[in-house]
Amino acid sequence: MGRMIGLRLIDAIPTILLVLTLVFVALRILPGDPAQVALGDMATPAQLELFREQMGLNLPLWQQYFIFLWDMLTLNLGRSLVSNVPVASIIAANLPYTIELTLVATGMGVIIGVPLGVLAATNRNKLPDSGVRVFSLIGYAIPDFYLGALMLIVFSLNLGWFPINGGGTDFLSRLHHVFLPALTLAMVKSAFLGRLTRTSLLEVLGKDYVRTARAKGARENRVIYRHGLRNALLPVTTGLGLSLLATLSGSVAIELVFNRPGLGETLIGAIAERDYPVIQAGAVIFAFFVVFINLLIDIAYIAIDPRIRVQS
Amino acid sequence: MTRPLLKISDVSVEFGPKANAIRVVDSVSFSIGAGEAVGLVGESGSGKSITSLSILRLIPDPPGRIVSGSIEFEGQDLLKLPANRMPEIRGRDIAMIFQEPMSSLNPVMTIGDQIAEALMLHQDLDRDARWQRVIEVLSLVGMPDPAARLGAFPHEFSGGMRQRVMIAMAVACNPKLLIADEPTTALDVTIQAQVLELMKSIRASVNTAILLISHDLGVIADLCERVVVMYSGRIVEEGSVESIFSKPEHPYTRGLLQSIPRLDDDRKRLYQIAGTVPMAGSVKKGCPFYARCDLRVDKCAAEMPPMFEFSKQHKAACWVTGEAEQ
Numbered sequence: 001m002g003r004m005i006g007l008r009l010i011d012a013i014p015t016i017l018l019v020l021t022l023v024f025v026a027l028r029i030l031p032g033d034p035a036q037v038a039l040g041d042m043a044t045p046a047q048l049e050l051f052r053e054q055m056g057l058n059l060p061l062w063q064q065y066f067i068f069l070w071d072m073l074t075l076n077l078g079r080s081l082v083s084n085v086p087v088a089s090i091i092a093a094n095l096p097y098t099i100e101l102t103l104v105a106t107g108m109g110v111i112i113g114v115p116l117g118v119l120a121a122t123n124r125n126k127l128p129d130s131g132v133r134v135f136s137l138i139g140y141a142i143p144d145f146y147l148g149a150l151m152l153i154v155f156s157l158n159l160g161w162f163p164i165n166g167g168g169t170d171f172l173s174r175l176h177h178v179f180l181p182a183l184t185l186a187m188v189k190s191a192f193l194g195r196l197t198r199t200s201l202l203e204v205l206g207k208d209y210v211r212t213a214r215a216k217g218a219r220e221n222r223v224i225y226r227h228g229l230r231n232a233l234l235p236v237t238t239g240l241g242l243s244l245l246a247t248l249s250g251s252v253a254i255e256l257v258f259n260r261p262g263l264g265e266t267l268i269g270a271i272a273e274r275d276y277p278v279i280q281a282g283a284v285i286f287a288f289f290v291v292f293i294n295l296l297i298d299i300a301y302i303a304i305d306p307r308i309r310v311q312s
Numbered sequence: 313m314t315r316p317l318l319k320i321s322d323v324s325v326e327f328g329p330k331a332n333a334i335r336v337v338d339s340v341s342f343s344i345g346a347g348e349a350v351g352l353v354g355e356s357g358s359g360k361s362i363t364s365l366s367i368l369r370l371i372p373d374p375p376g377r378i379v380s381g382s383i384e385f386e387g388q389d390l391l392k393l394p395a396n397r398m399p400e401i402r403g404r405d406i407a408m409i410f411q412e413p414m415s416s417l418n419p420v421m422t423i424g425d426q427i428a429e430a431l432m433l434h435q436d437l438d439r440d441a442r443w444q445r446v447i448e449v450l451s452l453v454g455m456p457d458p459a460a461r462l463g464a465f466p467h468e469f470s471g472g473m474r475q476r477v478m479i480a481m482a483v484a485c486n487p488k489l490l491i492a493d494e495p496t497t498a499l500d501v502t503i504q505a506q507v508l509e510l511m512k513s514i515r516a517s518v519n520t521a522i523l524l525i526s527h528d529l530g531v532i533a534d535l536c537e538r539v540v541v542m543y544s545g546r547i548v549e550e551g552s553v554e555s556i557f558s559k560p561e562h563p564y565t566r567g568l569l570q571s572i573p574r575l576d577d578d579r580k581r582l583y584q585i586a587g588t589v590p591m592a593g594s595v596k597k598g599c600p601f602y603a604r605c606d607l608r609v610d611k612c613a614a615e616m617p618p619m620f621e622f623s624k625q626h627k628a629a630c631w632v633t634g635e636a637e638q
Binding site: 219 | 368370372396399400401402403404407408410412415416417418419420421429430433434465467478481
């Protein structure tokens with residue numbers, strides 16, 4: 001098992017290199033001169049030239065590329081062009097909020113989505129199934145920023161149950177702050193996971209080994225949860241990984257709607273101001289998350305399905 | 313006469329929407345005595361598997377349902393039992409082995425856990441005693457070094473070994489009736505022979521009655537005392553293995569027996585019964601074998617023949633041979 005995880009880690013290296021290259025190229029193609037943006041309209045050509053010299057923007061592209069790679073690998077993220085604060089500390093201040101939001105949203109999505117899927121599958125074509133279908137359609141159809149705004153109006157403004165903005169300070173207040181934005185993301189996620197669980201479980205419940213379990217004298221609950229659900233969870237795990245990534249990017253909009261600190265909110269600001277070092281670092285961190293989450297999915301597979309364990 | 317272990321009377325099973333349901337099993341009746349081995353033969357689509365599934369009420373509903381009849385097990389009608397009482401019977405009194413050993417075991421559970429589950433559901437044993445019993449049944453089915461294989465997963469075994477695991481699971485609770493639905497069909501010929509030998513030795517050591525479903529008359533002759541022949545959802549002949557093999561009375565059974573290849577004959581082509589099996593439920597009137605029968609007379613198309621008694625142990629549903637006998 002340890003060996004397999006090691007192999008998957010090595011597999012991830014080319015992906016990460018590719019992502020770094022894409023980020024580098026994308027930023028060079030982006031219109032706008034970073035020196036002009038950083039120094040403002042009043043800067044003289046000499047000042048602009050000096051700035052480019054300092055930032056290494058005059059070097060040939062391939063040299064810039066290797067310097068960029070080296071900086072990223074050594075976590076030398078540079079300073080913000082706008083505020084001159086080290087990028088690392090900007091990220092450190094904002095990243096935890098995004099991670100917190102993503103994790104809580106995913107947890108809620110699973111807690112709501114998987115049981116809904118089981119309910120739908122075990123009551124196929126009956127009332128609960130239709131109910132879950134309607135819920136899923138709504139979850140798919142409503143854009144999350146709109147749902148977020150509705151939640152904010154109802155639960156924060158009108159009812160006053162939740163704070164309107166910010167990220168919170170101590171543990172409890174952070175939980176209080178994250179609840180509503182996480183629930184917003186979780187609605188979309190549970191719609192998706194619910195459908196996925198239903199489909200997957202229905203397929204598994206038709207399998208021969210489920211009939212064997214019944215013939216053995218297992219009662220319906222045992223058949224569904226012990227024999228059905230665990231086999232049905234494999235595709236759901238893939239879906240969960242995909243939706244985790246969707247949540248990460250979805251968090252950008254949600255952080256803006258709820259006026260919450262976070263990586264998304266930071267990145268949007270940085271893009272507007274052509275703050276290259278911050279954009280770079282943000283994009284790279286998102287990319288690392290993607291690779292890391294895929295790795296987690298692979299490990300989850302190994303834990304769930306013994307057949308995968310043997311193949312290594 | 314003593315009460316049989318299992319008495320199936322007039323059981324009919326339908327599939328599909330109620331308005332135009334297809335009758336897949338039509339008024340089937342037979343019984344099995346305690347410790348007796350009965351073979352149920354028929355082509356694919358003759359309703360033999362559905363009949364066997366109906367005993368445990370495992371027919372997927374929808375689309376299928378048992379529409380009439382009774383299935384008495386030790387005098388108790390299983391069809392009248394509330395659905396939540398059936399799990400007590402399944403696996404404990406009546407156990408079942410399925411045709412597909414490759415897909416009938418749960419891929420994410422160890423074989424030890426899967427056998428132990430049967431014991432856990434029905435017997436009040438502590439952990440140690442339970443594992444002891446798992447090892448015991450695994451060695452009974454000829455698993456080499458059973459204690460070391462408890463933690464192995466199904467994909468680590470060959471088809472024959474998986475079928476042994478299935479049999480171990482089925483006999484773990486010493487069932488009174490073991491239903492084996494084509495237990496050897498999916499296996500290689502040499503493995504088939506081993507599994508059959510195993511079934512025989514199991515029968516001797518566990519003293520269970522067996523209902524063996526097969527399309528292979530050889531397999532049935534090897535293991536059973538009595539044979540029930542099904543065709544298109546109906547029972548067409550029933551009798552002891554000796555009488556049916558030596559003097560088959562239904563033209564369909566005769567055709568089946570003639571289709572068996574023999575080493576000592578020099579035919580160039582194997583015998584085949586002309587035509588194909590009619591789709592279940594498509595024959596509304598008369599004998600379902602009419603279209604393919606060598607002996608047919610006009611009466612056969614008009615009226616379904618009753619079961620004629622040829623001897624105390626031997627019955628067949630054929631107008632021609634039946635009326636000749638009277």
